[in-house]
Amino acid sequence: MFNELTGLHQHVGNFPGVTVDKKVGVTEIAPHLKATIIDLPGSYSLYPRREDEWVSYKVMMEQEKDLKVDMVLMVADASNLKRNLLFVSQIIDLKLPVVVALTMVDLARQKGIEIDVSALARELGVPIIPINPRKGKGVAALKKAIEHTAEEYYQAPVRDFINNQGLAEKAVSGIKGLYPDMSDYKAIHYLINHESFHIDPVTQEKIETIEQDNQFNHTRVQAEEILQRYQRIGSIMKQTVSGAKSNAKETLHR
Numbered sequence: 175m176f177n178e179l180t181g182l183h184q185h186v187g188n189f190p191g192v193t194v195d196k197k198v199g200v201t202e203i204a205p206h207l208k209a210t211i212i213d214l215p216g217s218y219s220l221y222p223r224r225e226d227e228w229v230s231y232k233v234m235m236e237q238e239k240d241l242k243v244d245m246v247l248m249v250a251d252a253s254n255l256k257r258n259l260l261f262v263s264q265i266i267d268l269k270l271p272v273v274v275a276l277t278m279v280d281l282a283r284q285k286g287i288e289i290d291v292s293a294l295a296r297e298l299g300v301p302i303i304p305i306n307p308r309k310g311k312g313v314a315a316l317k318k319a320i321e322h323t324a325e326e327y328y329q330a331p332v333r334d335f336i337n338n339q340g341l342a343e344k345a346v347s348g349i350k351g352l353y354p355d356m357s358d359y360k361a362i363h364y365l366i367n368h369e370s371f372h373i374d375p376v377t378q379e380k381i382e383t384i385e386q387d388n389q390f391n392h393t394r395v396q397a398e399e400i401l402q403r404y405q406r407i408g409s410i411m412k413q414t415v416s417g418a419k420s421n422a423k424e425t426l427h428r
């Protein structure tokens with residue numbers, strides 16, 4: 175999809191400090207609107223493990239100094255929808271503008287999975303565009319959705335996908351005392367991963383104190399978050415997807 179969008183207008187470098195490919199390209203979204211597209215390493219959630227997942231994570235958390243994220247174009251695999259929607263819901267809760275490109279719709283169909291895309295988009299509150307980059311299908315519609323999102327014709331959902339504040343009420347309030355404009359969900363990530371972020375020592379100390387005063391337990395919070403996301407995703411998929419096997423094991427994974 176990256177190649178389809180950027181054609182010959184791309185170059186490859188590295189992300190600072192790591193040997194992870196940074197593919198960057200330029201594309202014309204509309205006559206008056208050009209976009210710089212950065213291809214990030216594939217990830218399944220905002221809980222990074224591998225080095226390349228950390229790269230994507232830090233970009234999403236706005237920790238990559240020279241890189242401002244205006245919009246996230248998420249490529250979601252329709253044949254593995256549940257897991258991909260988990261990640262989509264996390265990015266939505268960061269309050270970043272999101273457009274979802276739904277790929278592998280042909281493979282999903284072969285597995286007997288049918289998706290009511292407009293109902294799914296309505297439930298998630300973000301545009302979802304089916305594409306098949308192999309056939310150049312859906313690229314024009316995708317550009318339209320990006321254009322409309324850039325023009326704020328599509329607004330980010332006001333309500334969180336899950337009650338992120340409720341996951342650690344006092345600790346989240348503490349972080350928001352330091353960063354008033356931060357989303358509740360991003361505040362949780364600050365509680366979990368602040369040591370890996372660019373934060374001055376005084377603020378680091380304050381975050382540490384907030385964690386300790388409120389006995390912030392990141393393992394418990396993460397587990398509860400994932401559980402709640404999968405619960406909501408499960409009920410959304412019941413209404414919008416037919417033929418998908420509900421797989422309890424997959425739900426517990428990650």
Ligand SMILES: Nc1nc2c(ncn2[C@@H]2O[C@H](COP(=O)(O)OP(=O)(O)OP(=O)(O)O)[C@@H](O)[C@H]2O)c(=O)[nH]1
Nearest residue numbers: 175215216217249277278279280281305306307308
């Ligand atoms: N049948 C089918 N194949 C597709 C579709 N979209 C992508 N592919 C193929 O899937 C393979 C993987 O695509 P990539 O673009 O490398 O996937 P990616 O999301 O960038 O993968 P990572 O960066 O490794 O996470 C390629 O061979 C694509 O041609 C689709 O809609 N249908």
Ligand SMILES: [Mg+2]
Nearest residue numbers: 213214215216
């Ligand atoms: Mg890729």
